[in-house]
Amino acid sequence: MSRQYQRIGERISAEIAQGDLTTGDRLPTEREYAERFGVSRTVVREAFIMLELAGRVNVRKGSGTYVCDPNSAALTNPAPAGDAPDSEDIGPFELLNARQVVESAIAACAAELITKPEIRRLQQLLDDERRGLTDVARGRSQHVEADAADRAFHLGIAEATQNTLLYEMATRLWDQRRRSPMWQHLHARILDFSYRNDWLADHDAILRQLRKRDSQAAQQAMWIHLENVKTTLFALSDTDDPRFDGYLYQQARAR
Incomplete structure (x- = not known):
């Protein structure tokens, strides 16, 4: 069964x-599509990412999303299989929703058992x-070290539940993020990491x-954190916002 963003x-x-819609036409806004199809804007955002990866649309800085020329290099030279979305790829905001539910419950459990x-x-x-974020800010390194510590922190909380299945569930969600071309396309274009x-x-x-071993407060803190992640990524990738700077999107095979 296809995912909602794929159907849109x-x-x-x-x-x-x-x-x-023909070559050069500007697509309606996400809000207009969301109202027309009766879905959230995050679903439309994911659909736009899918279409850009497929070379159907591109985003122009500070302008919007436009239909690509069907004879463009993006379509005549399609993305390598490893970069293209497939039927198993989960949209980045759908993935974050799942993490929010699962990891919040994990944090509550961990608070009771952590050593x-x-x-x-x-x-x-x-x-x-x-330390990794400081090095990034000073231009001494990429964000790889900070990302690795971020993942290890979340999985460390899952491990503290002493429940193998919960740990495997959390690991699977993080592995899905690592494998997802859509997630990489959304996330890797961000040049300013101050929000981290x-x-x-x-x-x-x-x-x-x-x-404090406060189960309820740990659950709430994790929920708030992942809500902040969703809100930040959604704001930074909002092509309908006139302040959009194009960090997250480029023409499909321009890089």
């Missing part, structure tokens, strides 16, 4: 194929993440509640 993307693609060595380990990971300091503060808040 296919409907937009059909409009292009039928000539309702002092595990708390020390999580603190070390936050120190690693903080806010996420680090969220991590501090989560660990603080784990230390």
